[in-house]
Amino acid sequence: QQPVQSPQAVILREGEDAVINCSSSKALYSVHWYRQKHGEAPVFLMILLKGGEQKGHDKISASFNEKKQQSSLYLTASQLSYSGTYFCGTEIGSGNTGKLIFGQGTTLQVKP
Amino acid sequence: DAGITQSPRHKVTETGTPVTLRCHQTENHRYMYWYRQDPGHGLRLIHYSYGVKDTDKGEVSDGYSVSRSKTEDFLLTLESATSSQTSVYFCAISVKPKGRDTGELFFGEGSRLTVL
Numbered sequence: 760q761q762p763v764q765s766p767q768a769v770i771l772r773e774g775e776d777a778v779i780n781c782s783s784s785k786a787l788y789s790v791h792w793y794r795q796k797h798g799e800a801p802v803f804l805m806i807l808l809k810g811g812e813q814k815g816h817d818k819i820s821a822s823f824n825e826k827k828q829q830s831s832l833y834l835t836a837s838q839l840s841y842s843g844t845y846f847c848g849t850e851i852g853s854g855n856t857g858k859l860i861f862g863q864g865t866t867l868q869v870k871p
Numbered sequence: 872d873a874g875i876t877q878s879p880r881h882k883v884t885e886t887g888t889p890v891t892l893r894c895h896q897t898e899n900h901r902y903m904y905w906y907r908q909d910p911g912h913g914l915r916l917i918h919y920s921y922g923v924k925d926t927d928k929g930e931v932s933d934g935y936s937v938s939r940s941k942t943e944d945f946l947l948t949l950e951s952a953t954s955s956q957t958s959v960y961f962c963a964i965s966v967k968p969k970g971r972d973t974g975e976l977f978f979g980e981g982s983r984l985t986v987l
Contacts, residue, residue: 760930761913789973800961800978801914808973846913850973856921857902857965857974860930861914 760785762849764862771837771869779832779865781847790823790830791848791859794841801846804832834867842869874898877962877979885987890949892982894962896942902965903945904929904976905937907958914961920945952986959983 762783769777781790789808793801807823807830819841823830834841844866848859874897884890894903905917906929916929918937926937934956938946949956960982967974 761915791975793976800980801976803975803977806973806975848914848976856919857967857976858904858916858919858929859976860916861906863911863913 760851761860762847762862764845764847764865766865767863768866769868771867773839773869773871774836777834777837777867779834779845779847779867781830781832781849781862783828783849783851785828785849785851787823787825787828787830787849787851789850790821791850792821792830792832793846793848793861794843795846795864796843804845837867837869839869839871842867875962875964875977875979877960877982879982880980881983883985883987884952886953887951890952890984890986892947892960892962892984894945894947894979896945896964898964899942900964900966901942902967902974903939904963904965905935905945905947906961906963906978907931907956908961908981909958917947917960949984952984954986957984957986 765780792804795801809825818835821832844864847862878893904919906914915931920926920939936948962979963976965974
């Protein structure tokens with residue numbers, strides 16, 4: 760039931776782009792994305808609701824394809840501050856529970 | 872930070888002893904969650920609560936119990952700690968904007984538990 764994220768790890772140079780994918784075997788109500796810095800708590804980035812919504816947050820955007828039960832997170836012109844572990848959290852069923860099942864995480868390292 | 876505090880932040884205990892972790896919130900949010908985080912597994916849901924005395928199991932609930940007698944406090948108890956329960960435990964609350972069914976999670980700072 761846990762969604763699968765790919766890749767597991769990414770190393771980038773500043774200014775490069777990255778895509779992180781999240782795939783579920785269950786029908787999804789929403790997909791959430793979080794970033795966690797080492798030794799800190801996860802921090803919310805964005806929510807995508809079913810309906811093919813695409814959202815953006817500075818130079819970070821995401822898409823959600825409910826038919827394929829997949830979401831992708833796009834990081835463009837990466838900055839050093841983007842380093843961390845990214846998690847997708849999936850909410851199944853009809854929503855209204857707030858209960859998220861998280862993927863195993865994708866570690867992103869941005870180098871100067 | 873949505874007013875969430877976890878205690879204790881660090882604890883070392885021995886196998887077989889009971890342990891209780893506390894999550895306290897100051898903003899009267901209805902939905903609260905306990906997750907554990909282990910390398911390679913991400914965040915796994917242990918238990919969650921929809922309100923006072925209203926709790927349910929998550930993905931990895933075996934060996935854990937919870938209680939919520941007040942809106943502001945959500946307690947996680949390990950009745951008899953085992954080494955496999957060594958982990959970082961995060962409490963979270965869901966903040967739902969008006970008119971939306973789903974909300975973002977705000978996490979506490981985490982409680983690092985080591986079971987020897």
